[in-house]
Amino acid sequence: METPYDLVVFGATGFTGQFVVEELGRLCDKDSSLKWAIAGRSMEKLQQTLTTATKITGINLDDIPIIIADVKNQESLNEMCKKAKVVLNCVGPYRFFGEPVVRAAVENGAHHIDISGEPQFLEGMQLKFNQAAKEAGVFVIGACGFDSIPADMGAIFTRDQFEGDLNHIESYLAMRSGPEGGGGHYATWQSAIHGFANARELIKLRKQMALTPLPRSKDKPPKRSTLHYNNDVNSWAVPFPGSDRSVVNRTQRFNYEVRNERPLQYQAYFRMPGLLFTLVLMFFGAIFGLLANFSFGRNLLERYPRFFSGGVFSHEGPTRKQIAGSSFSMTFIGEGYSKKVEDASEQHSEAPDRRIIARVSGPEAGYVTTPICMIQAALVLLQEKDNLPKSGGVLTPGAVFAKTTLINRLQENNMKFTVMVQEPKK
Template identity: 35%
Template sequence: MAAPVPPGPEVFDVVIFGASGFTGKYVIREALKFLPPNSSPLRTLALAGRSRDRVAAALRWAAAPGPAPDVPILFADASDPASLAAVAARARVLLSCAGPFRLHGRQVAAACAEAGADCLDISGEPEFMERVEADLHEVAARNGSLIVSACGFDSIPAELGFLFNSRQWKPPSAPLSVVAYVNLESDRKIVGNFGTFQSAVLGVANASELQALRRSRPRPAKPKIPGPAPPKGSLIEHDKALGLWVVKLPSADTVVVKRTLAKVTEHPEGLPGVDETSEFVDRRKEFWSSIKPAHFGVKIGTRSILGLVRWLYTGLFIGILGGFSLGRSLLLKFPEFFSLGLCRKTGPTEEEVNSASFKLWFVGHGYSDLARASERGTKPDMEMVTRVSGPEIGYITTPIVLVQCALVLLSQRANLPKGGVYTPGVVFGPTDLQKRLEENGMSFELISTRTLP
């Protein structure tokens, strides 16, 4: 059963905020695996939310079929700054699971930045992520708070997958472009949560704010890529090698990877840790020296062209109706209709979650000899294909990724930057996060290398 909060300012290794939400309860279930007697660095856990009863119910669900463990429940409301400050003061690492993050996430991140607590969230919302960086980086750096967004399926599989592909290009070879092809698979219907749909609608509604924010900030450093971006191609394409019909996906993954490459352009050896071991210094420098910048994009793929219809239909309606108030009201009132069942307010069933999986194919095109890239008329002559695979994206992979990021923070904090707002790749790239994910149900594979005609 849920335990009463003990008196005194006990600091917990991890606090899960938004614990009663649809994703939050899956994060609780994943975190419970690593509490004692497990030998992980997670020794103490607390849950936070507005309703004690709902959080307690989520804990019981997560612990089933066994009894719920004694886990303290803290009151926290995104509209109550004092409650957020109190919770942040009692967290080493706060896992922020309450979306849409545009509405609820900044207040949580701000409380952590002020308290010096580390904060990981599962946002896939570029405007939120970039605004948090603009508003909170300095105070987070000053107070020793690491704030890292996109620590779920958005965008760690894509980021680590891109970095994994990049590391396969051994000198003198180098990539020009890498395209990630997302393929979601299931024996049943693929269904997303309403919060994801709501975030996409709000993203369209506030696209102008993101552009204004970017114009107001200094331009990020431009990575040195050996050639221009490849042509955009057709709206719908068929990749024979992968057996997929694909369409370009407006994705946070693209934004996050570009931000990581910009930061590493400024800091070619990565960011030093607050008190690094000499072994990790060598590891960090070696890791970033092996990363080669490239143009990056994401496409969604299905085995049949009819499989793309739901994605095109959903994107069309969000793009058209998301730009004005009445349209947004219709979208949010009838998400299942406007997504052809891709999203529904009740979320997926447990059977739908357990039957789903994903594959992320990374197809890199580049040069077998970087020195030839500058020659006039030289085309890419080498292809590198890698793949990241794992279970269902929203409620199995996302909790796995988020909890493993927290365990890295708990066990290796001295090797990581003192504080600031960064992308996952910048913080976790040189760590053992990829190995941890491979030990918890994900795979990273080199599929093929070939010479292009």
């Protein structure tokens, strides 16, 4: 039986889902061969999503098909996945709502893409569904939004541009707001709360996976204090708490075990606008960490996101003016060896003698860059089957898209991948 839709946007009525629908509408206005639909649990809200998207884009989307599906109704998810080649899952937090959709996709032959930044969910799905996805020939690819395509594909870009064997990378993320300010939506805040509260789950998951250590050189990324200043990016920085490091490390494992490529070591940091801002952020972070450990504290955090985040997160999310004026950049500082050693498991005996600085930049991260990344990843799945891994599985963006044109596609859609410096290490 022919699958009626190339793409189905599940959770189209959500804050991020609305922007995904608008971006897909613009794309399909240029390529009418793509067949797509939107899905969710409320017909009225789905129709309103299309009405809003029509108004924003100027493209008539009123006739886009609608599928009724609910994460609490597995059969409805099964029916949705039977109709889709690729499901774009925008329903988070994924730790609460993600697994039934992954299950339906794997059992009904649909590829699944999400934009989760939740390591426990991402690695949990790998543990539960990787083998079944392989047997079904289905790709389940998490973190296909701002978390973590810029980091994962940026690391691959930096490695590919390095003249020699790249040993390690440190990434520094900068978020820039326009004159209207910026912010994030409640769903992201909620994911962070429960991710922090259940961080020990990740340790248990990784023990269950029983992964063998990857070969590592004795030359590791520099040890940084929690708060440190980096001269290459001219700013203070703290460890980045998202899924980037988890995702990049999973990609490195896949590329070593499947492609026999040398694994690199990776650390992720977040750039601060100034020392005073950093100290204020650390104050709010301490309160967040304390409250997230207790159920009553989590209730407070969820009820008053604007207060406890210092105005960064809210139930309403950022306005379109705030989104339009915002941008991001991620700087990759790498070191390695000018001499190449063909055996990926053989370690260099010399010290790193070459460095590289690369950068990935783009428009506002959560609601402009994320839809671009998600949709372009889906198009690669549909159009570049010969460049994908031979079998399916629960994989990272870098594992699936390293040999595809995804980076070129992203650059054609307002993102930039650039080598800033490549030189001998002094």
